[in-house]
Amino acid sequence: MRTLFVAASIAMSLFLSSTSFGMGAEDVVKKSQAAFLYPGKDFKARVMMKLINKDGQERIRELTMLRKNFGEPGGDQKYFMYFHQPADVRDMTFLVWKYPRKDSDRWLFIPAIKLVKRIAANDKRSSFVGSDFSYEDVSGRAVEEDNHSLLREEKYEGKDVYVVKSVPKASESVDFGYKLSWIDKGSFIPWKEEYYDKRGSLSKVFTANEVKPVQGFITVMRRTMKNVQSGHRTEVVYSDVKYNQGLSDSLFTERSLKNLPREISR
Template structure:
């Protein structure tokens, strides 16, 4: 009898401690949520000098240089982006304004200096190429974690860092450009070290890598990232420099008016 009681108590203890351990481990959803915020919402605002290098499968290059600013209206919510092109010289002055909303189509405006003309652009979806690169608008402004289900596959080291490997499957297959995504998420910075996107056939379509991480004003920042089209061989490298956070950027900057007449610090 006594033995049965001890056995039962022992069993209960083992089962409950396993349950506690599991509760302490993070769910896939929670990891993705943290990663989403660390990647797309650090600081209230930020600005950076961006060099974007498009490399074709034949090895030819096209380089674009622009200043990019972002302002969050709400953490995990609406964001506004302002882009001002410096290079190549003949597109200098071209400017982009994007108001990104988590649950509906973005609003986009473009300024064409040669015509001194602002045009609103009706975006069709977030999976379009961002200024001709291998990144989509969604890659730039983020995809809400709630759109997919996330599952921790395993934990392993990636690039010398401890990482969770997450598998994400879209809840609504018509609402994504991938059928499956694998993410290697750094346990300390919560930034993705690598991502693999699989197309509808299940073939590897694109590979993202964060090649350089830096801590700037206390925020971990991907200062160099690459997106490679695994099928065509085309790839895009994006390098951030002069990154600054919490500059108290004026809301005015993210308006149609500044497209035509941006602040002097952008144009020099």
């Protein structure tokens, strides 16, 4: 069904498009987001993050991450995170309600003072738990915020990819000037993304290092974001990945921050 749709849209855009490439750049990006950020109805994984500086010194972040989609790909999502490491933040929990068209709502439970606090941060610039990923890198950026264009089609490490250039429409709201993505023609997983700063020099590089199907969903098990200017990088490894567990809505509420539901500690 999906391939049929893709084939149809390729045929359509071949016929119609002014870009002269296979399909419209915006469609490619939309599909890529659906495959990369929205697979399944819900999702659970153990996430190990290594924040590594230029000299190889590491900081560890280990957490359990749950995600549930509300609506179609590209729509609202809720995330629940439970930290295991570093030791002094054990039991810290973090809830994110993500809306594609405005800043997310976030709550954090701080066990030392037994307090749930709402946190406001700028998705576009803030780092995700001190890593080289911004919140937006983790949860995505609304497709219509950028002008997308298909630069070319090529082979990336033996795979057929689209190379898409995305230029933010409101440049003052973000830190980068434009982004290039190497998107798999079959799975629509982004193999590589290059972020360029406003001076036009390369600033950050995302790579998907290991990809495998889990319950039929193509999943990026290992990924890296490297800040090429500072030499700092973040390596992320997923394990215990499970889709469609039937996570309940009540899990993604302020209440469960303090009183961890069994579904998570399990």
